Amino acid sequence: MLLNLDHIAPKRLAAIDNDGKQVTYAEILRLADDITTQVTERALCFMMVDNNVESLTWVMASLISKRLVPLILNAKTDEALYKNLLQTYRPKYIWKAGTLQRTDYPIVPLHPNLSHLLPTSGSTGSPKLIRHKYENIEAAGLNISTFFELKETDRPLMVLPLYYTMGLSMVFSHLRVGATVLITNRSMTDATFWKFIKDEHATSFTGVPYSFQILNLMRFFRMDLPDLELLTQGGGKMPHDLNVEFAKYCRDHNKRWIATYGQSECTARMAYLPAKWALDKVGSIGIAVPNGELSLIDENGTPITTPHTEGEMCYRGKNVTMGYAFSLEDLTKGDERNGFIRTGDLAYFDEDKCYYIVGRLGRFIKLFGMRVGLDECEQIIANDCQTECACVGTDEKMVVYITDATKQQAVKETLVEKTHIVATSFEIRLIDTIPKNEAGKKLYSKLENK
């Protein structure tokens, strides 16, 4: 049985949502049985989900039954993208608005280990999907529940989308221990969101950097939330000062602050910074999750063993997914990674083997033969000019998009000062908003880089 769910007390609540809907562990298993009866052959199913109990129940029941292999998508997916995916993957089933429909597409073979598919984060319009196997679900459930020390009495608040790897892994790890997921589709700036967190006595909150910017703006530090015991962050690097503020608050209020690192390609979490180091090593992604292994390699693929030496970070563990799918035929493919992945992120580790991400491979340009990290420049601008930006570019020129017209001159001056590169190499452009996906990650592909 997936995640040993049959060992959880059947009457326990698995999830509660913002509309007051609830589901028990037994009800999820019952739906899984129904699916097994109804769906006689393994088949692909597009699942158009919202952050509510019904969607969570159907996703989990499909995974348990192993008959429906879901591609988990936002119910509000752009029409053109949805049609493109439909034509590419021709699913036998579509689950939408609470009902399972059969389509006229024929049944096609699926790899026996294929559990579910997620869109690649950050890219829209692309049919590139991530192929997960059942073993990934087990590994994510085990690893994540272990390092967060999750327990049956936990009531995690889930604001991250179900179709987003970190949201989904929250479900896996909490159901594994018999906890009750508080799933919400409300905006964090909505009063009903705050009523839900208080009324349902949420014990933990998981967010991406911008979630914590909202918490801060909502005067979170002045709120009385005695049940809230754990705050966890993933989905990119937090602004340094905000990270410190949350870490200090948690230290002073007997709560845990745990920053994490992960990728969709690895069923979410791959590293975490233990709460004891939250302040001492702020900005670090910490150590590998239990049962995982981080390492660094240099440009020649040789392992790096000296602290403070930059290299490409690699990961080994059972949560590494099988690979990508670009077409229907790819769904028959087996594991192409065998538990190992090069992350594409540049990092170094310190004396305690805590890792620090310094940039992303491919996210750099060469100006006058000098390597200039785009993420590093963004960090510089964020720190020195206190403004949001997105840096893209070619080896000719860096293009910096900012939203604050008053900062144009300051941004240019800062970059020139810090990089010692001539001012004409930087073009500062104004944009209304930096394009981002729903998880708050910047969509660089939507910005003109020339």
Place this chain on the structure above:
Amino acid sequence: MNNLDKYNDIFAQVFGAKVEELGDSYSKENVSAWDSVHQLNIISLMEEIFDLMLDPEDIMACTSYNAGKEILAKNGIEL
């Protein structure tokens, strides 16, 4: 720039909205891009431009162009 221009400019910055679009119907219900990220940006800009510290109640209430005006009025900013 007078205060109203500054206020309108926030919407230009956050949504790329033109002055003509702004009015009674410019709200979370009618503007599809208006999510928590945008609301966060409106609030941040309002605080920065008018040198305010808004309450969570104000932040939650800031769901339309008109509501934002009321919040400013409540905080003593004349438009």
